[in-house]
Amino acid sequence: MSQDRIGGFGGAAGAASGADGAGGGEYRSGFVSFVGRPNAxxxxxxxxxxxxxxAITSDKPQTTRTVVRGIVHRPDGQLILVDTPGLHRPRTLLGERLNDLVHSTWSEVDVVAMCFPADEKVGPGDRHIxxxxxxxKRVTKVAVATKTDxxxxxxxxxxxxxxxxxxxDLGIEWAEQVPVSSVSGDQVHLLADLLIGLLPEGPPLYPDGELTDSPEEVLVAELIREAALDGVRDExxxxxxxxxxxxxxxxGRPADRPLTEVHAYLYVERDSQKGIVIGHKGSRLKQVGQRARTQIAELVGTPVYLDLRVKIAKDWQRDPRQLRRLGF
Structure with missing residues (x-):
């Protein structure tokens, strides 16, 4: 199996700030799943x-492949956000498994919030979802108009x-319809208020200050993939x-000069794709490494050495054995 690599260093950034602790009075906690078509x-x-x-973001459809739980801590409650892959008509075994992941998640949450991007008309994809x-029948449903900026x-x-x-038309009673802009922040706090109000009463489900339950290695892998997605061809x-x-x-590093080492493999399906990812004389892979290191350093709070290698896993999206090996 052929491979290429790139190594290097990136600077550190500040650690995440702590979240508010629980206050007195009625306290609510629960799970909310965001759903919608890809890139919503x-x-x-x-x-x-x-x-x-x-959660990584990209203008490429189906960027999200895992269930990422983000945790919002407030004095009146704890909101656990479940960001799922976009529901779509699958063309590969990977696509089928991602759709199964979405459906299984829906059955386990308290609220499902469907996202409708305001810059696109409500269409067949939205109707399908x-x-x-x-x-x-037993899950509260909310409609969120996104990208209102x-x-x-x-x-x-x-x-x-x-x-x-x-x-x-479909017999859905939206508990709320909320227009928001994640970029400008318009009505994001209002959405949080409304979602908290729809959750059952109960104690916090995660420790104060914890912002996600995704393993750090999973977040790092996703940050590398996000960097690799930037500017690549549609296919x-x-x-x-x-x-x-x-x-x-x-x-062996001094306590005041920690360094996080990351060794990762970036898999593609064909040799031609490997050439695109690496670029002329490794130029594109170097850019991917530089961008990913900056993001990883912000996540872990130390400088980062990233050893990134490119491998071919032929037609992995359709191969059950390779899908298991890649974590799907």
Whole structure:
């Protein structure tokens, strides 16, 4: 199996700030799943609510492949956000497994919030997902109009009417319809208020200050994949997978000069794709490494050495054995 590599260093960034602790009075906690078609703004909204990047974002469809839980701590409750892959018509075994992941998640949460991007009309893809959502009888449903910073007030108003009409057609009673912008922050806090109010009463489910339950290695692999997705051709994003083989503090370093070592493999399906990822004389892979190191350093709070190698796993999206090896 052929491979290429790149190594290097990146600077550190500040650690995440702590979240508010629980206050007195009625306290609510529970799980909310964001759903919608690919590129509907689910991951960006998750990050905006948590206040820190815990889900990768990209303009490429089907960027999210794992269930990432982001945790919002407030005095009146704890909101656990479940960012799932976009529900779509699958063309590979990977696509089928991602859809299964979405459906299984829906059955385990308290609220499902469907995202409708305001810069696009409500269409067949939205209707397909909403039809599946209508089959859930015991889950509270919320409609979120995302990306409102990209359109004017009249378009937002019409979008909300279209969402309401879709719900009426399918027998969905939206508990709330909320327009938000994750980029500008407009109404993000209001959405959090409304979601908290829909959760059952109960104690916190995660320790104060914990922002996600995803293992650090998974987050690092996703940050590398996000960097690799930037600027690649349309057919390539689905073929990229990343696995962190080894990660930890380098031994023998002074306590005041820690260094996190990350050894990861970036998998593609064909030799031609490998050439695209690496670029001329390794130029593109170097850019991927530089961007990923910066993001990883912000996550772990130390400088980072990243050893990134590219391998070919032929047609891995359709191969059950390779899917298992890559964590799907």
């Amino acid at each position: 703004g689910k991951s960006t909204l998750t990050n905006a609510l948590v206040g820190q990047k815990i 909403a039809t599946e959502l209508a089959k859930l 990209l359109v004017g007030p009249d378009r937002i108003a019409q979008h909300l009417l279209d969402i309401a009409r879709l719900g009426a 390539l994003p689905h073929s990229i997978a990343v696995v962190v083989e080894e990660m930890g503090l380098r031994e």
